[in-house]
Amino acid sequence: MTAMIEARGLSLAIHGMPILRGVSFALREGETFGLVGESGSGKSMTALSLMRLLPEGAEASGEILLAGRDLMALGEAEMCDLRGREMAMISQEPMTALNPVQTIADQVAETLIVHAAARPREARRIALERLARVGLPPDAIPPDRYPHELSGGQRQRVAIAMAIALRPRLLIADEPTTALDVTTQAQILALLKGLVREEGMGLMLITHDLAVVAGMADRVAVMQEGRIVEEGDTESLFTRMRHPYTRALFEASAHQPERRPTARAEPLLVAEDVVREYRMPGLRLFGPAPRFRAVDHVSFTIHKGESLGLVGESGCGKSTLTRALLGLDPIDGGRIRLGGEEITAGRHMPARLRRRMQVVFQDPYASFDPRWKVGRLVAEPFHLLETPPEDPAARVAEALADVGLPADAADRYIHEFSGGQRQRIAIARALVLKPDLVILDEAVSALDVSIRAQILDLLADLQARLGLAWLFISHDLNVVRAITDRVLVMQAGRIVEEGETERVLTAPEHPYTQTLIKAAPQIPAAWRKALHG
């Protein structure tokens, strides 16, 4: 079979910085081609090069052959004609990919009208048919809805419907499920798989997640620093892993830090029947506004030195619960006690209670004031002490050393650090007051797998050395398995299952936990055995 699209020696530099260094690959019709790599490896730029949608200051060289025609030689007008018709793309963030003031049917129809493929009436008919094809039938999801009236998964379906409106030969999906929950991810991946099979198009699936490509792709290429370091049939690539980088990536994604199970003796934080409600915009002018119960009678205990996991999908109330635990938002019912003292929101909460709890957030780029130096950032919790420490610089240096950063990091600004280093700094800030409990809110979700493995090692090591308790909030079951002893599963504001991590993840009792575990993509066990055997 001949290649439908082929890249030959594709190189790219942006403002003189080399991004791609001689990338070559070929994609056949009806084939799913997985492109895997960590952030900055050039996978998205490869996709944008194919579409010729490169950022300003980019210089590309090499050949891109679409059915034998070199796209690099085409003008912008000819490319516009090809985009959408021959090749289409869906991106990671379904909210920003859709026009918020246009109905979903109009957006899908637009592609058809722009390419003069159909008159408006006919375009709408095709649009409805395409929407039905991606699982949004008009009788269930009215086609005159706007993007904000849909869930994340439904928006991604609309984006897919737009992409396949003209039945392109190539569909590029750049991290199509990274922003979605695991159960939604499973549905979107199943949809893409079905489209490839039934419409016979080629799918280029870009992802950082080895488990996703393992279940989807016919062939896989692994990218590192702008090069494809290994390429092959999915099964043979996974079972052989010739290139050391592929092997490192694989091992990092399944990394289990060495840790001893922690003893559970003394309760540290006790939550009893916690309720938190939000007022929703009223539907009627008069009468009580409807209330949304984000946290619904939640009770649990964190013991001293324990590592507790909290798993749930977006909107289940994890973040609301976190803010209540930290005493940032008031609760509408129940009690939260830390070491016997009741946590109350706002200024009534004594500093001595506050300093026993700290937090690490998900996004290492939003967690720091960009105008402060690291030393001042890490020292910010000193505000909770009645008298500032005598040697703040030494305390900061100690906290930085705990997370494996040199003391001179304190004199630098946060933008000088990488994502992984920033997350270390966030942990240093949480540790500087030597708290009893640290809440890690999706603290490793935004990190590349190799960095994530390092941070998990660091967390396990810190817990062993400092006797800290973690509340580890995550949607990623692999991470929860690696770092926690006990886990809570949360759904729609309630804790539906609780137990030893290993037991819950291998023999889940609650149907929701079972769904979660089934939906999480896995590398087939046989492939893993072949690799290690």
Place this chain on the structure above:
Amino acid sequence: MRARLPLQLLIGAAIFAAFALAALVSFLWVPHDVTALNIAAKLAPPSREYPLGTDHFGRDMLSMLMVGARTSIAVAILAVGIGMLAGVPLGLWAAARRGSLIDEIIMRGNDLVFAFPSLVIAILITAVFGPSATNAIIAIGIFNIPVFARVSRGAALSLWTRDFIMAARVAGKRAFRISLEHILPNIANVLIVQGTIQFSLGILAEAGLSYVGLGAQPPTPSWGRMLAEAQTMIYTAPRLAILPGLAIVLAVLGLNLMGDGLRDLLDPRLRRARQ
């Protein structure tokens, strides 16, 4: 790597610097005394003695424009100062207590001020308290307050949802301290840009008030009044109207270019793109 300065910032800053320099020099030296009348030399064309000629009282136009720049800039700076000093804390307060009664009161108060036609209120203030440069400053300043309150509230609101603000709250910091330490430095760029725009609007407003005789009083020269006095002689000596008009246009243009340039320079998104 040093970021390249936007071209419009350089041009705008150069134009404005020329006016600021002329205003500063006028404190120490002017070619001719602006209060001295010399009827013998009235309406003299530009010459070596009078580089831009004289007006109908024989006063030197260059000296008048220099001292007029002083008036315009002083009024605009003080008016922007009033707007910032009152507006920014109000905006930060509203953002810190977002959704509360205080927020509502501050923002509806803003709307109330916005709803009045600003020139009419300025005329009212000067009519009640008498025309003077001070009252012009107060009148223009009051209308700057809601502008800065709104801009700083909007910018602060988006910051309040960020994780680093959450971290400061976990560190037990009160809203006042967070506003001062984290919010204010991070919205400074927005305020500087808005400040230059309000500055140019202040110059225009001062010229407008002086034109109708409600700004700086004679014998203090002002661009607006020079325009007003020149209009009866627009056919005989158009130079008298063109020169102060040009000064106003150039000063406002320079400040607007500067504001645009600063926005490009300070916008973190554009800055990241350049790096």
